[in-house]
Amino acid sequence: MPLPLSGVKTSEEQAEAKRLEREQKLKLYQAATQTVFQKRQAGELDESVLELTSQILGANPDFATLWNCRREVLQQLEMALALAELGFLESCLRVNPKSYGTWHHRCWLLSRLPEPNWARELELCARFLEVDERNFHCWDYRRFVAAQAAVPPAEELAFTDSLITRNFSNYSSWHYRSCLLPQLHPQPDSGPQGRLPEDVLLKELELVQNAFFTDPNDQSAWFYHRWLLGRADPQDALRCLHVSRDEACLTVSFSRPLLVGSGMETLLLMVDESPLAVEWRTPEGRNRPSHIWLCDLPATSLNDQLPQHTFRVIWTAGDAQKECVLLKGRQEGWCRDSATDEQLFRCELSVEKSTVLQSELESCKELQELEPENKWCLLTIILLMRALDPLQYEKETLQYFQTLKAVDPMRAAYLDDLRSKFLLENSVLKMEYAEVRVLHLGHKDLTVLCHLEQLLLVTHLDLSHNRLRALPPALAALRCLEVLQANDNAIESLDGVTNLPRLQELILCNNRLQQPAVLQPLTSCPRLTLLNLQGNPLCQAEGSSEHLAELLPSVSSILT
């Protein structure tokens, strides 16, 4: 028996046929595009535009201008066409289920329909998510539909459940949970970013643990875990208040960077119980959100006629206030929260009951034993330890940092900075009364300086033997600083040493200061008298001492 066919086209013939077909398509595409643009220009927004654009968009739904054309036409024509439009959109989505233009157009259309069929839209989302459960365009659209149709959050939560069950590596689904759960379990005491009730929290933690024990390298679960544990922003608070008679200046330190309006509606100053109008500014003079705000005080507020002056600062927006007293004959007065009884830095992970955190820590340690090199697990352990008791776990935390750096060398610098931040936080937490003024931060391998706003009262600061590359602008927060030692670092710039009203001695031996020009900021420190630059490259340059003397005429002693 012969074959039931007498021949098959050769591959050349096929290729040629394909090429011709493509050429034909291109011609049609270009012609249609041109016609649409001409009609649009001429204002002929009729159904033929719909027809033409649907031909093009049907093949390529990512042509944003054509969607605009369509909207213009649809706005003019009757909405009877809208139903056909829904069908057309669905066919476009089948061509490209991740087209921004198509989903957007559907949103637009649905919000214009007099009686939108939301149930149908939810069903459409479910269908598209069935095909690709990680299609975030569709998730977006689903959230839109659910909001419009007022779908109960419990139903939507059950929907995320079902998709997580199928494949838990799904950022969108976890994210949606984080939106739905606070809606489902509103907590009266915790504001918009409220915590979850403990039973719900424990259930979520178990779910997410299932995910990261199954696959610890899947980041989506770790992100959700972090959200579960860290969602309480602390209330805005005034941390510290300082009055200096010498500089006739009052300084306030906030718990987070805030913008203080010039109108005084937000930060009120009461001197001896009567309001005083002052100009608030930040130390560096750029009135951006800042931890530190200060104002000049008039002489009358500081005179010696009374045995004491009382300064009360009220932050109206955050319902916080602080008071300090300047006694007669004293140069300064202050009031500072004792760091240890406040959870100064725990906003990283929230203030959840420590039993929950403790059991999370146990699970993560268990996982870490099985997966000693999993970076997410190590990082979470560190964060949990900090949330639980940063001082008790300090040594362990540092060991975990070492392991983490070894397994994730790509992020070594990030980890160094994080470690520096934690060490500084610990130093602040450990501050005894005396250290409020004299603080040693030497030999800590610091790479970055954080939380300098906590050091508002420090007069003597030792940063020697670290790995600092700069003294950052935030250093300007140290309004009381008199002596700064930063020997044996890798400091290249001194941007932060500006406008320090009391700075007298600056010791910078063995750093990497290259050019005398980097010392320029020091000119703004009026009391600077001693500057030690020994062991810096700029000392090697010829005539450097003369140059420096010229640059800093008020500094009486410059050692090179």
Add this chain to the structure above:
Amino acid sequence: MADNLPSEFDVIVIGTGLPESIIAAACSRSGQRVLHVDSRSYYGGNWASFSFSGLLSWLKEHQENSDIVNECPAWQEKIHENEEAIALSRTDKTIQHVEVFCYACQDLHEDVEEAGALQKNHASVTSVNCTEAADSACLPVEDESLRTTSCEIPAEQTPSSDPERALEVNDVQVTGEKENCCDDNTCVPSTAEKETSENVPVAEDTAEQPKKNRITYSQIIKEGRRFNIDLVSKLLYSRGLLIDLLIKSNVSRYAEFKNITRILAFREGRVKQVPCSRADVFNSKQLTMVEKRMLMKFLTFCMEYEEHPDEYKAYEEITFSEYLKTQKLTPNLQYFVLHSMAMTSETGSSTIDGLKATKNFLHSLGRYGNTPFLFPLYGQGELPQCFCRMCAVFGGIYCLRHSVQCLVVDKESGKCKAIIDQYGQRIISKHFLVEDSYLSENTCAHVQYRQISRAILITDRSVLKTDSDQQISILTVPAEEPGTFAVRVIELCSSTMTCMKGSYLVHLTCTSSKTAREDLEPVVQKLFTPYTETEIENEEIEKPRLLWGLYFNMRDSSDVNRNTYNDLPSNVYVCSGPDCALGNDNAVKQAEALFQQICPNEDFCPPPPNPEDIILDGDSLQPEASESSALPEASSETPKESSNLRNPEEPSK
């Protein structure tokens, strides 16, 4: 009609089992003239699937053990002087130790018959062995339609020598049946939700009114056409050779598949689900967090074990089960990996073999669903027919109920040159493929066969109840004593189109050490309980009840060396019957190897050309009538078929 058969072919294939059918399709696809015959009235040989009544007829044939000697023209006188004859066997001796048990209530309505039976062949079914356990009434001798499978061709049309006619009949039967009993032709991947909702009423009925839903024997008979009972119980690995071949050759469009929904294990007297995919592990309630990590870690390693030789090299000398003990795995997990994923035994395989088997399992996982296996709707017996259909599309000629009396060997060249069929017609060919069971005792005198022990059960509920009653499960029960073999249990639900609603079809398979019943009954007793009239109080822990059961042994000719057959000419090739393994790799490998011998340097089942690329002989050139019949078939069939039978690859894209 028989003398209408052309007298010359390139390849004659005797037997319509899976390997033979694949070879027939491949040869036909490469332009060979193929004659494909089977002495039976159905396709597939020991690979066939039967309706319930079809199975009863098949049983009768094998129980009677009759040597039906047809009155055939003596072929001896047709052998010329310079020729020799190799006689072929006239009876099928591959099935032994058949035992049937009926436990279901047998309300003796005399004229119960299979619904939809088209014709009645008033032949009586033999009374079968009755169980001593349950209702002692013997299976009554009753009038029973002899219709076998969906593919049976009515007697007056067989043997048909007209290819188009044969194909057409086959066509109508197959599609017609599908339309009848399957309103949701579910394609891979199947949707669990759909199944659930569809079958919810059934589930509720069972719970609330168990009396009403009790399945009686007459119901089984009545709904007999809902059953498609496989003689061999196999599954397709989602990345196995057969799936690859089905996709490559586009034969997949003739079949539909369902994903196996769960892997089960039998441990400490209880049936448990084995979590094997990532989603399973995540959702598992029975594993601890640490176990989840251990299992995932080990499975991830198995996926790429070859790249980490240092992790297993030291254990190469020991068995896989010993190796698992050295790994960070709890006994529970070791059991799952050893028996349910690697599907090997305590002593059966080395570390490397075990790792290879586990990798193979995992490799197929996730292609179409959460388990590595697919099952063809309407039963495994569909697969040989799919390849036969492809063979016919490319011009192969089919004759069922057409036996071959002998092979004719040319003395001088020592090669086979023709066959003589049951009508005494001599048909010349270049190559001859014969399935093992057709070879005579003389030819097989020195061959040692292994045996497969099989049991087929109809039960009333699943071995592991879940929300959905539409689960397809595979369960491996390890061997208990040395010298015996692990038993593979495959439980099919009604949506596989192999059993009636509310029932389950259970296949048990193992390599024989004794008779099938001796091998398998202990496992049956562990998992099931005979059907009884009295309602048992505690429904929850109750085992599924047996309604009907069958044991038999099947010959396993898969590892027979060709040289052990006596005096076969070099152009006579032997295909084996089904092997005991779970997958179909053996059949595909064998088919490809034999095809390469017949057609060296030819592509094995390449994809058919696109319909638009085919240049038909067209109107201008009208070929002779007999040949043109196949022609429109090829062109018209392609678009028609592809619309409702999808390539299994498609959903994953």
